[in-house]
Amino acid sequence: MQAEAPQIEISRVVDAPRALVYRAFTDPDHFVAWWGPVGSSLPRTEIEFDVRPGGHQRWTEVSAADPDVQVQVDVDLTDVTEGELIDGLMHVTGRLPLGIAPFRTRLRVEFFDEADGRTRLEIRQWLPPEQTGNAEQGWHEALTALSKEVE
Numbered sequence: 001m002q003a004e005a006p007q008i009e010i011s012r013v014v015d016a017p018r019a020l021v022y023r024a025f026t027d028p029d030h031f032v033a034w035w036g037p038v039g040s041s042l043p044r045t046e047i048e049f050d051v052r053p054g055g056h057q058r059w060t061e062v063s064a065a066d067p068d069v070q071v072q073v074d075v076d077l078t079d080v081t082e083g084e085l086i087d088g089l090m091h092v093t094g095r096l097p098l099g100i101a102p103f104r105t106r107l108r109v110e111f112f113d114e115a116d117g118r119t120r121l122e123i124r125q126w127l128p129p130e131q132t133g134n135a136e137q138g139w140h141e142a143l144t145a146l147s148k149e150v151e
Contacts, residue, residue, distance in 0.1 A: 006108075006124040007132045012143050014119045016150035018111050021119040022083045024150055025109060026051040031059070034145040037138040039064045040071075053080050060094065070095045075107065085110050103128050105135075 014021050024030040028047040035042055046060035055077045063069035072094035079087035086109045093102040110122040121143070127135055 006106075007127045007129065008123070008125040008136050008139065010121070010123040010136075010139055010143070012121045012123070012147075013114055014121060014143075014147050014150060015117075016119060017117050018083055018113050018119040020150050021121065021146075022111050024146055025086060026057075028059075030149070034149040035059070035142055036061045036145075038141045051077065051080055051086070053077060055080070057088070063097070066097075068095055069097050071097075083111060100131070100134070103131055105131070 024034060026049060028044065028049050031049070032042045032044050032047060040061045040063055042059050042061055046058075048056070048058045050056050057073075057075040057077065059073050061071040061073065063071075071092060074091045074093075075088040076091075077086065077088040079085060086107075088107060090105045090107050091102075092105070096102065105128070106126040108124045112120040112122065114120045123139065125135060125139075
């Protein structure tokens with residue numbers, strides 16, 4: 001599941017304070033507004049967060065193009081530091097798009113203060129090689145939506 005180096009490394013500066021950006025990742029009401037690739041939705045009733053070491057984040061992504069595609073994501077949180085870090089093991093299952101098999105990945109998101117009240121996100125993800133392209137595209141789409149949500 002995990003190579004030594006992450007397959008995805010993204011650094012993005014968001015024009016919002018760190019506390020707000022962290023909340024966007026950890027509060028279901030914020031998360032539902034921006035997470036996921038373009039064309040997917042997250043039913044609020046399908047989101048459950050217990051953000052702490054040993055806790056979890058669970059949600060379902062539903063494809064607008066094909067509502068039968070329902071990706072279930074379950075993150076077992078291994079390390080959480082309020083406002084600074086979310087680290088865990090992600091399990092992706094459910095009714096996945098054609099050609100995508102269930103998989104596991106490690107995900108690490110770090111939050112840093114930048115000048116002028118902005119936040120730098122450092123995202124690392126260890127993936128099966130065949131999932132890297134889809135995941136990277138999904139991250140860029142989600143982070144664009146996040147920027148619009150918090151700015």
